[in-house]
Amino acid sequence: MRRFLDRHWYAYAMVLPVVVVIAVLVLYPLAQGIFFTFTNINEGNIANPVLDRAATYTGVGLTNYLNVLSGDPSFGSFWSTLIRTLIWTFGCVLCHYGFGLALAVLLNRQVKGRALYRVLLILPWAVPAFISAFAWKYMFNAQYGIINQFLRALGLPDPIWLGQSDWALVAVVIVNVWLGVPFMMVALLGGLQSIPGDLYEAAEMDGASPWQRFRHVTLPGLRSVSSTVVLLGIIWTFNMFAVIYLITGPNPNTRILVTYAFERFFSGASRDYAVASTYGVLILSVLLVFASVYRRALRKQGEVW
Amino acid sequence: MAEVAYVKASRIFSGNPPVRAVDELSLDVSDGEFLVLVGPSGSGKSTALRMLAGLEDVDEGAIKIGGKDVTNVPPKGRDIAMVFQSYALYPHMTVAENMGFALKLRGVNKAEIKEKVAEAAKMLDLTKYLERKPKALSGGQRQRVAMGRAIVREPSVFLMDEPLSNLDAKLRVETRANIAALQQRLGTTTIYVTHDQVEAMTMGHRVAVLKDGLLQQCDTPRALYDKPANAFVAGFMGSPAMNLKTVPLTSEGAKLDGIVVPLERHAMDTASAEGLNEVTFGIRPESLALVGSQHHGMEMTVELVEELGADALVHGAVRIGASSERFVVRVDGRTPPTLGQTVKVAVRDATEIHLFHPESGFRLTN
Ligand SMILES: Nc1ncnc2c1ncn2[C@@H]1O[C@H](COP(=O)(O)OP(=O)(O)OP(=O)(O)O)[C@@H](O)[C@H]1O
Ligand SMILES: [Mg+2]
Numbered sequence: 001m002r003r004f005l006d007r008h009w010y011a012y013a014m015v016l017p018v019v020v021v022i023a024v025l026v027l028y029p030l031a032q033g034i035f036f037t038f039t040n041i042n043e044g045n046i047a048n049p050v051l052d053r054a055a056t057y058t059g060v061g062l063t064n065y066l067n068v069l070s071g072d073p074s075f076g077s078f079w080s081t082l083i084r085t086l087i088w089t090f091g092c093v094l095c096h097y098g099f100g101l102a103l104a105v106l107l108n109r110q111v112k113g114r115a116l117y118r119v120l121l122i123l124p125w126a127v128p129a130f131i132s133a134f135a136w137k138y139m140f141n142a143q144y145g146i147i148n149q150f151l152r153a154l155g156l157p158d159p160i161w162l163g164q165s166d167w168a169l170v171a172v173v174i175v176n177v178w179l180g181v182p183f184m185m186v187a188l189l190g191g192l193q194s195i196p197g198d199l200y201e202a203a204e205m206d207g208a209s210p211w212q213r214f215r216h217v218t219l220p221g222l223r224s225v226s227s228t229v230v231l232l233g234i235i236w237t238f239n240m241f242a243v244i245y246l247i248t249g250p251n252p253n254t255r256i257l258v259t260y261a262f263e264r265f266f267s268g269a270s271r272d273y274a275v276a277s278t279y280g281v282l283i284l285s286v287l288l289v290f291a292s293v294y295r296r297a298l299r300k301q302g303e304v305w
Numbered sequence: 306m307a308e309v310a311y312v313k314a315s316r317i318f319s320g321n322p323p324v325r326a327v328d329e330l331s332l333d334v335s336d337g338e339f340l341v342l343v344g345p346s347g348s349g350k351s352t353a354l355r356m357l358a359g360l361e362d363v364d365e366g367a368i369k370i371g372g373k374d375v376t377n378v379p380p381k382g383r384d385i386a387m388v389f390q391s392y393a394l395y396p397h398m399t400v401a402e403n404m405g406f407a408l409k410l411r412g413v414n415k416a417e418i419k420e421k422v423a424e425a426a427k428m429l430d431l432t433k434y435l436e437r438k439p440k441a442l443s444g445g446q447r448q449r450v451a452m453g454r455a456i457v458r459e460p461s462v463f464l465m466d467e468p469l470s471n472l473d474a475k476l477r478v479e480t481r482a483n484i485a486a487l488q489q490r491l492g493t494t495t496i497y498v499t500h501d502q503v504e505a506m507t508m509g510h511r512v513a514v515l516k517d518g519l520l521q522q523c524d525t526p527r528a529l530y531d532k533p534a535n536a537f538v539a540g541f542m543g544s545p546a547m548n549l550k551t552v553p554l555t556s557e558g559a560k561l562d563g564i565v566v567p568l569e570r571h572a573m574d575t576a577s578a579e580g581l582n583e584v585t586f587g588i589r590p591e592s593l594a595l596v597g598s599q600h601h602g603m604e605m606t607v608e609l610v611e612e613l614g615a616d617a618l619v620h621g622a623v624r625i626g627a628s629s630e631r632f633v634v635r636v637d638g639r640t641p642p643t644l645g646q647t648v649k650v651a652v653r654d655a656t657e658i659h660l661f662h663p664e665s666g667f668r669l670t671n
Contacts, residue, residue, distance in 0.1 A: 196391070196393070198389050198391055198393040199393050199395060201358075201360050201387075201389070201393065202387070202389060202393035202394075202395070203395075203406075204359075204360065204379075204380045204381065205358060205360075205380050205385065205386060205387045205407075206406050206407035206410060206454075206458075207380075207381045207407055207410050207411060208381075208410055209381075212410060216395070216406070217395065220395070220396075220397035220398075221396075221397075223397070
């Protein structure tokens with residue numbers, strides 16, 4: 001042990017600042033959040049230096065978890081919200097990936113003005129999310145929005161997009177897809193460009209049709225990029241708070257786990273920090289479980305990751 | 306199995322000016338033949354091969370396989386297998402899957418694929434590696450998998466684009482022999498591209514030499530070596546290269562340093578008909594010999610001796626007219642001259658002299 005330290009102290013000294021920073025920035029808040037889930041902390045009993053009031057919250061054991069996991073509507077109907085979150089997440093990521101891949105494949109060939117198309121397609125990403133969210137909100141306006149005007153012109157039904165119905169969920173999915181496709185497209189384009197061209201030629205010599213080349217060369221060649229961006233996409237979308245909140249506000253039809261945690265934390269009669277933290281911890285656990293299952297599935301396919 | 310023909314086939318890449326990468330290539334390859342396309346870098350060998358494969362457009366002329374015009378047939382319809390320089394193995398498939406891929410696409414049943422792959426693997430000594438991915442193979446093994454992928458399909462033509470260039474020298478020699486033997490055994494028409502003239506000489510039934518997209522000569526290795534059609538082929542085939550020097554011509558023959566080398570009748574006639582007073586004189590290193598000082602010969606100052614074991618290559622300077630020219634002579638390896646020594650060099654046999662037109666490079670000798 002001594003010899004080990006003697007030899008490697010320099011490496012440890014170099015790593016130490018990072019460890020400290022991570023501990024302060026990540027581990028401490030995390031630990032505090034987990035601690036809150038076992039208390040009844042809220043706006044009324046937290047320490048308040050302005051009012052010169054000491055903290056009076058007390059430990060409540062697993063009560064918060066039991067309340068939330070019971071699916072009680074007054075605690076956010078956890079299970080139905082979880083299902084909505086999953087629909088939202090997989091709906092968005094599926095569309096992100098599908099459209100992103102299609103655009104990447106289209107842009108990966110020699111077309112005139114390729115650079116221009118690329119810039120245009122990356123644009124949604126460059127616009128600040130709240131600006132595009134407001135633009136979309138306006139477009140979704142039931143009466144004056146361009147979308148409904150268009151639908152009416154075609155003689156199609158024109159729903160009240162952002163009202164108290166599942167149309168609101170459809171609307172936020174559309175906006176989030178629009179926002180998320182550029183990232184997928186850029187990442188997959190990079191992946192496509194790393195597939196050597198002679199593999200396509202070899203497949204062509206082997207008698208593969210364009211579709212077979214896509215299936216047997218392109219998709220496997222994209223596998224490692226895909227698995228990474230899909231995982232990232234799922235995590236981001238699962239926790240995508242901004243789009244939903246900016247477009248629909250606290251609408252129960254678009255409520256997902258994070259938006260409910262936010263509602264609990266910042267609004268309502270008494271800001272219930274304990275329940276919000278409980279949601280946070282549950283979100284983290286869902287994602288951890290998912291990521292480890294995902295990783296195992298990939299490993300089984302022989303992907304080193 | 307099939308014969309292959311290029312009929313005045315050209316490939317022109319657009320650009321300024323346009324590049325005629327392959328220029329009116331006409332070449333007939335008979336059934337079962339092993340033809341080697343050789344030439345310096347950028348001479349259009351790969352392009353010619355890819356035109357035959359269908360990976361490159363044919364801008365002029367036609368390509369025929371088995372007597373059928375396939376100029377506009379996609380690769381799929383040509384029944385051709387190709388071995389790429391990079392091998393282009395599918396990285397996510399095992400060796401067996403790589404080799405069986407074409408059959409799988411064709412809808413051959415699993416048992417039959419397995420049998421054919423096993424057979425090819427045995428032939429190439431790959432049986433142990435069938436379940437591995439290409440990443441876990443050495444360069445030589447990958448090369449064999451690429452060969453296997455071509456063999457399994459039993460195509461009518463094999464195309465190979467510098468398949469040995471990623472191997473080390475020893476393995477290359479070994480694989481060279483294996484490929485030639487395999488082709489012999491399968492009897493499949495094969496077109497093989499290389500920039501290495503040793504490969505060309507040792508492997509091909511016939512060798513086609515390309516330069517700047519133009520076919521220079523196509524003949525057996527022996528004929529190319531003994532009767533190169535022009536100065537380019539003469540200089541390209543053979544290692545070390547032929548000594549090619551422009552020398553003055555007199556009525557008795559070609560004038561080198563101390564000697565006048567008598568030339569054959571036909572060459573003299575052609576030269577005088579053309580009104581030439583200079584010719585390009587070519588002589589292979591082994592056609593020169595060191596002679597005793599009492600003999601007629603060129604005086605050469607030895608500048609470098611390369612000992613190759615069995616023999617040695619002597620590089621030296623010889624005066625021709627006002628300038629000093631470098632010659633290479635192949636001598637017995639046991640008694641090479643020393644550096645700086647002046648030796649006498651003579652032509653072994655006048656029939657081994659090659660004469661070319663000094664400008665056009667065409668052969669003057671018979
Ligand atoms: N896609 C292309 N566009 C324009 N010019 C090209 C293209 N491909 C090849 N060329 C040109 O065509 C000529 C022949 O190229 P090719 O690849 O056939 O040479 P090669 O004989 O195979 O050379 P090497 O031994 O280096 O592989 C070269 O001058 C090259 O620059
Ligand atoms: Mg080439």
